[in-house]
Amino acid sequence: MTSVPKIVVRVSRVADPIHHGRLTIDNWSIPCTVGAGGLIQASFKREGDKCTPIGVFPLRYGFFDPAAVPDFPRDLAFPFVPLSDDMIWEEEGDDYNRLVFADKDQRRGGRLARRRAEGLFDVIVPIGFNDAVAELGRGSAIFIHPARADMSGTAGCVGVPREDMPALVRRLRPGMLIDIGYTQADDRERLDPETPVETVRFTGLAPGPNLIVVGAVHGNETCGPQAILRAIQDCRMGRLSVRRGAVTFLPVANMKAYRQGTREGDRNLNRDLREKTIPEDYEDRAGNRLCSVLRAHDVLLDIHSFRGEGEPFVFAGPLDNTGAVEPFRHAEAEGEFAARLGTSIVIHGWLDAYARFLKKRESLGHSNKANSEGVGTTEYMRFSGGYGVTLECGSHEDPQAAEVGYAAIVRALSHLGMIHASPPDVTAQTVIRVADVLVCEVEGDKLEHAWKTGDRVARGQVIARRAGGEVLEAPTDGFIIFPNHAAKPGDGLCYFGVASDRALAG
Numbered sequence: 001m002t003s004v005p006k007i008v009v010r011v012s013r014v015a016d017p018i019h020h021g022r023l024t025i026d027n028w029s030i031p032c033t034v035g036a037g038g039l040i041q042a043s044f045k046r047e048g049d050k051c052t053p054i055g056v057f058p059l060r061y062g063f064f065d066p067a068a069v070p071d072f073p074r075d076l077a078f079p080f081v082p083l084s085d086d087m088i089w090e091e092e093g094d095d096y097n098r099l100v101f102a103d104k105d106q107r108r109g110g111r112l113a114r115r116r117a118e119g120l121f122d123v124i125v126p127i128g129f130n131d132a133v134a135e136l137g138r139g140s141a142i143f144i145h146p147a148r149a150d151m152s153g154t155a156g157c158v159g160v161p162r163e164d165m166p167a168l169v170r171r172l173r174p175g176m177l178i179d180i181g182y183t184q185a186d187d188r189e190r191l192d193p194e195t196p197v198e199t200v201r202f203t204g205l206a207p208g209p210n211l212i213v214v215g216a217v218h219g220n221e222t223c224g225p226q227a228i229l230r231a232i233q234d235c236r237m238g239r240l241s242v243r244r245g246a247v248t249f250l251p252v253a254n255m256k257a258y259r260q261g262t263r264e265g266d267r268n269l270n271r272d273l274r275e276k277t278i279p280e281d282y283e284d285r286a287g288n289r290l291c292s293v294l295r296a297h298d299v300l301l302d303i304h305s306f307r308g309e310g311e312p313f314v315f316a317g318p319l320d321n322t323g324a325v326e327p328f329r330h331a332e333a334e335g336e337f338a339a340r341l342g343t344s345i346v347i348h349g350w351l352d353a354y355a356r357f358l359k360k361r362e363s364l365g366h367s368n369k370a371n372s373e374g375v376g377t378t379e380y381m382r383f384s385g386g387y388g389v390t391l392e393c394g395s396h397e398d399p400q401a402a403e404v405g406y407a408a409i410v411r412a413l414s415h416l417g418m419i420h421a422s423p424p425d426v427t428a429q430t431v432i433r434v435a436d437v438l439v440c441e442v443e444g445d446k447l448e449h450a451w452k453t454g455d456r457v458a459r460g461q462v463i464a465r466r467a468g469g470e471v472l473e474a475p476t477d478g479f480i481i482f483p484n485h486a487a488k489p490g491d492g493l494c495y496f497g498v499a500s501d502r503a504l505a506g
């Protein structure tokens, strides 16, 4: 497979002046300018604000002005058409952000050719921003074009030094994208352990459920933030419109771990989640805030990814019960929700199995943890009167995981009747109850195969082998859940699941 290189435009958050950046294609890099007002989140871009929108946009074709550049090359890979004197790029009206043609002598002052004296429009490559379904006032005529000699800021376009223009047009390829944003290095410099938790909330005009969608409880699981940021953008742009109830998006629950690119900051945020009077570490402080945010909602969708291979699945809670471990009364609603999030596997019975795991650990002489150690976001949600599920979107590295997460958000909103959309179909086909856990007792206890979550095992099949040679067989037909191929003494080797007789969807 060949790949089309991307144009990357980066501006430093601390740039002085704020419109100076760099444009890079592969290893070719030149200075560039952006809007005199700097960069802006694409959804906040307005006509006339002199800002350049952040985002990834397509480049479809370009213009060259034959009067100004008679020797413009004709053998380019990227399509260029000659600029004609009657071309107008509409910045208002019904044809907003489109190319139109003027009649005879009309609208002389609005034509692209009017800038011929400045040379700014000798070569123009329109950036595909707000153009597929152009919305009036959201920004128009965002181009790549030659910069002024003093590299001053543009009205929102990307300006390239005139002398670099020939080299740039030679590097353009059909299907090319331009990626405009801030430099990453500045983000790291700005890493602040006290960064506030950011939530974005959309409230429909009719009453309805209160949904919260959470990402990056584990900092190395980036599919959640990606899916959630896309959903936020869609809500702002009107592509998703909440009519009933309210949705709160919390893209990054564990900012410390997320910035570090690690699963945990000081510890696992998804364990022992409760409000702590005397917070001792980062996760205690973030967890206290997370708990109070969760309590204000009825339904939680918590988006994760996992290590290794495997297909996406949903983790649901227990059946209705008044027991001590995890009392619950919304099993039916939670099951209906879990069954429609787009995955074919739904697993339930986590906290019971976790309690069993802790008992085994204790019997092996490992320092024990309280049962509350097994309480993460969804368990906390159930304790506080709501319900919620964990969506495991696939492998940490799988780019499809963000798509799985995004689809689940849309499915959740439509299932709950919060957006105008047909109710999502039931996708769950295999329902698994976590029945047991296999614990690594001594160094050398190992799983028998490169199991993945959801793998089926037959009764009597060897799942793992102890260091001493003893084999651990499947007690019944069942499934492997959360295999840990690097288990140390006291860790779980894997959980064992059985086909559940629970009917999720009515």
Ligand SMILES: [Zn+2]
Binding pocket: 217, 218, 221, 304, 305
């Ligand atoms: Zn996770």
